[in-house]
Amino acid sequence: MKPGDPAAVEQLFDAVAPRYDQLNDRLSLGLHRQWKRQLVRSLHPQPGETWLDLCCGTGDLALELARTVRPGGSVVGLDAASAPLNVARRRQSKQPWLAVDWLQGDSMRTGLASASADGVVMAYGLRNLADPAAGLEEIHRLLRPGGRAGVLDFNRPPVDSAAAAFQRFYLRRLVVPAAAAVGLREEYAYLEQSLKRFPDGAAQERLARAAGFQTARHCQLVAGQMGLLLLQR
Numbered sequence: 540m541k542p543g544d545p546a547a548v549e550q551l552f553d554a555v556a557p558r559y560d561q562l563n564d565r566l567s568l569g570l571h572r573q574w575k576r577q578l579v580r581s582l583h584p585q586p587g588e589t590w591l592d593l594c595c596g597t598g599d600l601a602l603e604l605a606r607t608v609r610p611g612g613s614v615v616g617l618d619a620a621s622a623p624l625n626v627a628r629r630r631q632s633k634q635p636w637l638a639v640d641w642l643q644g645d646s647m648r649t650g651l652a653s654a655s656a657d658g659v660v661m662a663y664g665l666r667n668l669a670d671p672a673a674g675l676e677e678i679h680r681l682l683r684p685g686g687r688a689g690v691l692d693f694n695r696p697p698v699d700s701a702a703a704a705f706q707r708f709y710l711r712r713l714v715v716p717a718a719a720a721v722g723l724r725e726e727y728a729y730l731e732q733s734l735k736r737f738p739d740g741a742a743q744e745r746l747a748r749a750a751g752f753q754t755a756r757h758c759q760l761v762a763g764q765m766g767l768l769l770l771q772r
């Protein structure tokens with residue numbers, strides 16, 4: 540599959556959706572929840588605020604944010620693929636007090652109003668966009684002045700580092716075989732391909748500044764395996 544091809548990416552995540560949460564938990568030993576909580580904590584969402592979760596998938600971050608912005612706040616979760624959104628809607632139906640609207644759309648061209656959000660998050664989405672710079676520009680457009688955003692994804696350590704060697708081992712020897720066991724080998728082999736074209740932390744900071752962000756700081760999590768880009772408009 541060609542990384543960044545919107546139709547192929549949508550098809551991939553529609554196929555993965557029924558197994559996505561289970562595989563995520565197994566492959567990260569549940570740690571992805573901790574990284575997502577760290578992302579939310581870093582951004583200090585407040586009761587009454589309006590937040591967006593772009594590339595929301597099955598809705599982990601949107602639901603976490605909706606808990607945090609109560610009372611009075613609201614969240615929009617947006618994703619290109621319908622199957623993960625259906626999982627997200629089912630999850631929310633068990634917590635109907637959480638104010639989340641789910642939208643199918645493109646994170647590079649959401650059609651949402653400019654300067655309408657206090658905060659925006661994107662987890663494991665930027666790497667999948669045809670044009671990550673366009674994704675960052677759209678986040679900037681959506682934020683009100685002073686608004687903040689966080690982008691969580693795999694980090695791209697230097698190719699010859701121990702962190703990169705571990706990442707290759709993890710993706711090839713653990714992720715792909717576990718996915719293959721549930722019939723999703725090709726879908727998860729795509730992960731390493733998508734990382735090859737993903738900007739590293741310093742390049743993400745440069746792209747974010749070019750998009751207009753006042754502050755752009757990339758930090759590494761779990762010994763350089765994951766990266767968190769923190770932004771302020």
Ligand SMILES: C[S@@+](CC[C@H](N)C(=O)[O-])C[C@H]1O[C@@H](n2cnc3c(N)ncnc32)[C@H](O)[C@@H]1O
Nearest residue numbers: 552594595596618619620645646662663664667
């Ligand atoms: C790896 S999943 C991450 C889901 C969720 N944020 C999480 O962390 O569990 C990537 C998601 O990005 C979505 N996606 C990819 N390209 C997109 C685009 N251009 N616009 C909106 N969503 C997109 C996919 O459909 C998929 O659900």
